Amino acid sequence: MFPPLLATGIEPAHFDIGNIGLLSLVVWLPLVGALALMFFINKEKTDLIRKFTTGWFALCMVPAILLVIKWKPDVQGLQFIENYEWIPMIGAKYQLGVDGMALVLVLLTALLGVLAALCSWEYITTRTKEYYVFLLLLQTGMLGVFAAADLFLFYVFFEVMLVPMYFLIGIWGGERRLYAAIKFFLYTLVGSVLMLLAILKLYFAAPGVAVAHPKEVADSVALLVGNNSGMLALVQDGIDVARNAGGPSGAAGTFNLFALQALGSARGADGLGFIPLNWQLWMFAGFAIGFMIKVPMFPFHTWLPDAHVEAPTAGSVVLAGVLLKIGTYGFLRFNFPMFPDAAKHPVTLSVLGTLAIIGIVYGSLVAMAQKDMKKLVAYSSVGHMGLCMLSMLALNPNGINGSVLQMLNHGISTGALFLLVGVIYERRHTRQISEFGGLANVVPAYATIFFITTLSSIGVPLLNGFIGEFVGLRGVLEAKVSWAFWGATGIILGAAYMLWLYQRVFFGTVTNPRNEGLSDLTAREWAYLLPLVVLMFWIGIYPKPVMKYIDGPTNTIVKQVSPGYFK
């Protein structure tokens, strides 16, 4: 059905449309859907539009699942590699590839896409066609971010993704949608500008390393690619471009993400990288601020509650489920492997660690004060993502494994929470907690699903949240006992605000007459909630299949950052 995977290492001169790789298919299929929707479907046929889009999203899952089926578990690093010339003048190439970590996030994105489309059926009543077009465009942007193996390409996807999200919030949002949309857009843009500076510096600094230290770079490449010959070719290609920088090709360096990783993490006899530490720190900071805004970490988090509250349900789901993950993913993909000395620098660790801890404690406490359900969930995200950051800062396998799992879990649990808030909002057109009470009497199924999601969110064992939290915090304790102490306070605070929310909304008797006639979950709502609930139990009870994907990339990162970890 699909063409064979492209051979890597050979550089085709042009982009051959007849021979599209599986990963390209995953990334671009939503865009194809968007174009089809734009040009072939009448905007009056809203029913057709939403059915088509949902179906298309489901269709997009097929190649994503094929990725899993065709996955070779014992190969280290990237798979489904594609490598084409794109802008030879600057050395930017169209390079795709996913490792286990990216694969997990691609799958999450693909799944949340379907759910996001499905949950918008009733919610979106105006300008339906544009809405779904934007949703599909957004999907391509997000998938591209995770699949890109070229920094330039990554940056393009990273920026492109903002536009549909901006419109989703700005057109279909709540009352202060314009404020929220502009805030979201500008805030992220500020971050990405700083990131761009760091990218350019790295682009010009890396070739020097390739030229001056070929032997160490070769070691670093070997560590990165292991037994993966395809990836070796890809990385070697990037290294060669860097080595010949300024040559006849005209490029001043390489944008190949993994070649840059290899160059950044190559070490001399003194155990330090070849890029001077102060430059590493500056570049680390440039990337870090961009990603910290995305995560978001305290004090860059205030765009999040506004964006969440104003965004339509699907927007919130995608925002929490995928967009925030791009921040943490970025840290793992760029900051740590490319600037290992800066990552291990005590100042970096104490600044980021402290902010992460503040995020956990402060985010949870502020969540407790919220009167709007959606805002509460938004602030809980600040806390959860704080834990995610703290875990990865442990810089050991448990910490990073936990962090990646936490990304996945947060996407599932918080995604589900936003969906659930959307369910009740569609019925009552309010999200004020005080408007509810005693709902367990009226909508028992909804109450049950909400409860399971709550438990998953607060990390009760046998549900997904616990695994990530436990593994991550264990890694944190190994790195720094006091961090683990503060990180673990989230266990208490999370339970406090979520159960308090649950109690206020579901327990007691129905006091507000408007809640009396509420209908329970419809088939469509079941359809988009059930997959997430299944995932919660699956990851909670048998996380091994997921861990299998994460563990390899994690170990690579640890080896790149602290080579002496595995004796």
Add this chain to the structure above:
Amino acid sequence: MNLTAYIPLFPLVGFLINGLAAKRLRFSETAIGSIACTMIALSFVCSVVAVLDYYSFAKNPTTQALFLKKEAALIERARGPKDDVTEVRSAAPEHGHAGTEAVATPYVQTVFTWIPGGGALRSLGPAKNKENAELTIEWAYQLDQLSGLYVLFVTFVGFLIHVFAVGYMHGEAGFARFFAYLNLFMFMMLTLVLGANFVMMFVGWEGVGLCSFLLIGYYFQKKEAGDASKKAFVVNRIGDFGLMLGMMGVFAVFGTLNFHEVMPMAKALSVEPLGLSSFSLTTGVLTLITLALFVGAVGKSAQIPLFIWLPDAMAGPTPVSALIHAATMVTAGVYMVARCNPLFHRAPTTMLIMALVGCATAFVAATIGLTQTDIKKVLAYSTVSQLGFMFLGCGVGAVTAGVFHVVTHAFFKAQLFLGAGSVIHGGSPSGHEQELSRFGNFRAYMPTTYKTMLMSLFAICGIVPFAGFFSKDEILAQTLHTSVLGGAWGTGLYAVGFLTAGVTAFYMTRLMCLTFFGSDRWKEAPAHHSHENEDDADDVHQHHGHGTFHPHESPLVMRLPLIILAFFAVTAGFFGVAEELTGGAVPNLIHHWLAPMIDVAGKPHEAVHFEPMAWVLGLASCGWALAMMYAAWHCYVTKPEVPAALAERFQALYQLSFRKWYWDELLDGHLVEGIKRLNQGLWDTDAHLVDGGVNGTAWLARTSSVVMSWIDRWVVDALVNFMAWLTRLGSLTIRQMQNGTAQTYLLVMVLGLAALLYPIEAQFFSGFFEWVQQKMTNR
């Protein structure tokens, strides 16, 4: 033994059937009850078979030799790669001749690999221990003497309470939900005690907390049930926080979380100092770890300062109180301490804190119990107090006695709660009355309940030869003789414990007197049942008119568990008769059974001799209890006016007790409100300061854009306009030339042309002048 994994499986199946199918398929109450009870019964049968099987396994000399070898290897591993001279306490020669009973032979059954967490390091403890490890958590069950004992009584008592509940919950809405939760609880509890590693224990630990939440909140329509369930969960989470940190610390020291590896490895570590010097990660790592673990126990087992949730938890149905909040879940803390006793024994500072906390809790809760008016609240505080005794026992090093008290307590306290349930069920028209003042003289109406509760009363008061006597007295005796903490501590703790035993006797007798003796106070029917939902009960107990209502005995399905539990409340003590009392003529079965699990940090078990002193102590506390029972009888039956007078006279003390040492006011009024204020404050900060910064930046951008646009208009653009103006000015001058005269135009054109053609002209003229010059020179 191979049935171990099935023990928790059956309740899980029961939960799934009743939880998912019962409502949809409209199961009858009988069907639901039968399924739930059968599952627990099967679980009990499995437990019996497995434990019997295990018994022969553990007795087998080959097994013991094998495990001794394993233990030696583990100790070696814990000591690190090369430990220079310190001699390894080789377990084998010392008490290694196969056949001795004190060999730990845990049977571990692995089901699947649960959490493959990846590579790790042992990062705490002696420096030489730093080596690679792997965080892999197996879903595994461990059967040994301790978990064997626990599964036996948990499934047995659990089964009886299930049976009781079938009668008690008859007619309640959500009957299936109730039994589903109850079965889920059993699954979690069995996972807790059978778990082969800390994380499995944590699963059960959180799981029972969750079921407790669900069951306390069973009447979720009631505000206090919702509040209580949330409080229970959150307070328990504070404990879980400690447990989580503790178990991570264990991994950091030992590189594994499996009990059967950690506990032998602990033997390689030395005993840490008693005192403040142990609060450090270098010299007191075990102290800190065990303290964190103990925080978990404090939360789960309702000790000071986290005991407040347990009395509130009485908002749940009474069988829940009996099962979860008396017999099983709340004793999980004791189980954990017993399970980790090799760690605790190496951290005397923790032991001291545990003993102090336990003792203080026992005393405080007992004094609160004196004045409570709700029958279940009295029992709840009694439970808290008895749990305090258990921790006192563990803290002074008498882990066996602590565990033994768990077992006897499970029988008599479950019985008391079920008895109270029977009283509540049959004692008022609504079937939900819990105030002691609305009972009275019930012994005439419910003789079985009365008689069986009387047995338990003697047991809890510690009267020879009822069960409580042997367990409580052993705790007290060991407190006095504690070798862990040193003499003065022991005497002080003993004194408080002894005093508390008397208080216990007093308030329990008070409860019995108010319920079963005195006048028929229930006839003075209350006008309000404010705190009970009568609606639920209406269809069960037809509203008897106040004249026609009579308290009635409960049906057989409820009486039978009462009788069986009472039987054990009388006899369970004989399993653990202290050998000091008899000189070993009656073997202390519990002690011998648990001996392999107990590690007293290198101190060998001494042979026990007959101790006359033991009799003196035992009889003294027995006499003291009897005296206090008589005092209570005197106050509440013979002279009922005395209590009120006393309360009047000692108003301050009475209020202290009645208002629970002001603990709730302190927590709800100050702590919780304080936190809420903090949250609000932080939220304001976030909205105004942090977000204000963002909006401020935006404002700055907008303001500067206004400024810039002003500058743009009045400076930049003005400059442009100025240029234009200049141009116009110039043009004004030049315009003067445009006067329409053709001659002028022509002149300008010619001049212009001349200027334009200057190069040519220049050449021409220079040639011309040259020519003229030539002519002139030639001339």
